[in-house]
Amino acid sequence: MDPSNSLLLVTKKCKSRKRRTLSTPLDARKKAKKNEKRKEYYVKPPCSVNCRRKCISHIDENRRIQINDEFWQMSWDEQRQFILNNTQRLNVKRQTNRVDVSARKNSYTYHMKNENGTIFQVCKPFFLTTLGFKPSNDKVVQNTLNMSVNQLTFTRDMRGKKPSTKKLDRTKIRLHIESFHPSISHYRREHAPNRWYLPSHLTLTYMCKEFNKDNPNFECSYDVYRNVLKDLNISFAKLGHGECEICGSFDHHEHTKDNLQADCTTCNSYSCHKDRANKSRDQYRKDANMLNRDISDVCYCPIYPENRLIQ
Incomplete structure (x- = not known):
């Protein structure tokens, strides 16, 4: 065997370089990966009993688990549409500081349906923990609302979909x-x-x-x-x-x-x-x-x- 070619058959850790043979099909591997990710976004503890919205009395634990399961069975686009339909951006009603100094421009309201279809306004920690996020992590909500300013639907993610500048007209x-x-x-x-x-x-x-x-x-x-x-x-x-x-x-x-x-x-x-x-x-x-x-x-x-x- 040529010594130069033998170097190409091993990795940096001197292990044999060969293509992996997987017994499970691609669809099954994608489904398993999605289920593994869902384990990180389980239903987290809700807001306290002293919440002025009384979220726990309106939305019980079984309903929260059902919403979480349905949310993570949706596609990426459907999840953003769900967040857009159940959140609302409002202007700040009362400024505690000077308008030109205050960094807060908007306030947000969050809504959820109970098992009877009645819509209740819930607090931000209750909304995020029901979907599986941390109560202080509202990045997904902010990104969705910023992508859909003055629109009924959110702007789709266009990463990787822009036509190539090097593509020739054949x-x-x-x-x-x-x-x-x-x-x-x-x-x-x-x-x-x-x-x-x-x-x-x-x-x-x-x-x-x-x-x-x-x-x-x-x-x-x-x-x-x-x-x-x-x-x-x-x-x-x-x-x-x-x-x-x-x-x-x-x-x-x-x-x-x-x-x-x-x-x-x-x-x-x-x-x-x-x-x-x-x-x-x-x-x-x-x-x-x-x-x-x-x-x-x-x-x-x-x-x-x-x-x-x-x-």
Whole structure:
């Protein structure tokens, strides 16, 4: 074994570097991770008995556990919407300090429903501890309300969703590839019409250079051009020989090409097919002789295999 390669097979702690094989599927691992996180946000002790809102008398412990379970079964967006629907931002009613000195601009009210659907105003510690947060940790409430100022719904988290500045508009590349007129092969019936083919004298390097020459301000690498060509399902494969369906099915017929029977339907169909093919081939030769340039330069005509060129 090469010593340089052996260093890549171990970690910094000199343990063998190998990919972990997990027996549980991904969905089960995500669910287990979510349940593990929920253990940290259990229902914490409520406010004291001396609370002037009398929260304990309105919302019992079983109802608090039910709200906590439903809250942590919600998605991230649904949790923020729940907080937004059950909190309210109000202006400060009475300033104890000078207005220009006071740092407090708003006050907040919190509400919860009991098992009968009646809405009660509760204190801040009761609201936070029911959801599983610490009574002094209102960061989740502040963030949700700050994201939804003067809105009925909160502003969704857009992290990771901003379009990349380096992403190219591949429409120009597609139009450039289609300008070479890819066509369906006459010799690859099993691929038609899903796969298209370009003339064999073209190369991907030539096409990419021509595109960069025509669009100097558009940065396009060879790999990007190749990926767009692959997405369009266009190939440069050299076309092979093939038979049509009628000729292919006649090969399995009991009669041969030299012994056609007049009273056989399959033989008559094959004979008419060959007559039409010969007439088309003769007309094709006449049209080829009328051209003053190589027939391979005509993009709309199929390119003949090399060993079957017109003599």
